């Protein structure tokens with residue numbers, strides 16, 4: 207069975223959601239961030255980046271990076287239709303995924319993980335203070351440009367949707383009011399009704 211290393215509420219939840227949407231069986235393995243398990247030798251031997259998610263295949267292959275795992279899941283379950291058949295919609299889906307990975311997730315990390323980029327406490331505090339602004343700017347970008355329909359790539363769920371949903375759950379903690387962004391807000395409410403979200407919530411993966 208596939209093994210998913212995750213911590214509750216992190217971007218690894220997007221992978222759990224995609225596995226549920228794809229109907230693929232997986233064993234969730236919790237990485238205890240509270241004790242810093244992600245930075246300990248055992249875990250670093252699995253993923254030298256010290257991050258979640260990690261997906262280990264039935265063959266024992268270790269896969270990392272959210273976007274890559276999502277694409278892997280779609281390829282394993284083509285019948286789930288998680289990548290639009292239309293190339294332009296697929297490109298839009300991936301542009302949102304890359305934006306989330308390279309811009310919005312990074313902006314979010316400036317709140318709790320400023321030590322990655324700066325040593326001075328005052329620099330880290332400065333970065334943290336900017337998070338409500340940068341995350342609101344990202345949410346505004348998604349609101350105006352992210353949706354081709356009820357979901358990112360149109361009227362059907364695609365790989366970008368679990369990704370965006372998880373990032374949207376971070377907004378209140380980052381000082382952003384989701385209701386200020388009506389399309390994003392309605393999208394998150396729509397996602398909440400899906401069986402995949404209910405399942406990961408019930409399993410304690412969503413937090």
Ligand SMILES: N[C@@H](CCC(=O)N[C@@H](CS)C(=O)NCC(=O)O)C(=O)O
Pocket residue numbers: 216217218244256257258259270271272273307319
């Ligand atoms: N680019 C990576 C980023 C993964 C990442 O930063 N995960 C965070 C949780 S949202 C993490 O594991 N943080 C642990 C740490 O910084 O110690 C991906 O998308 O998979």
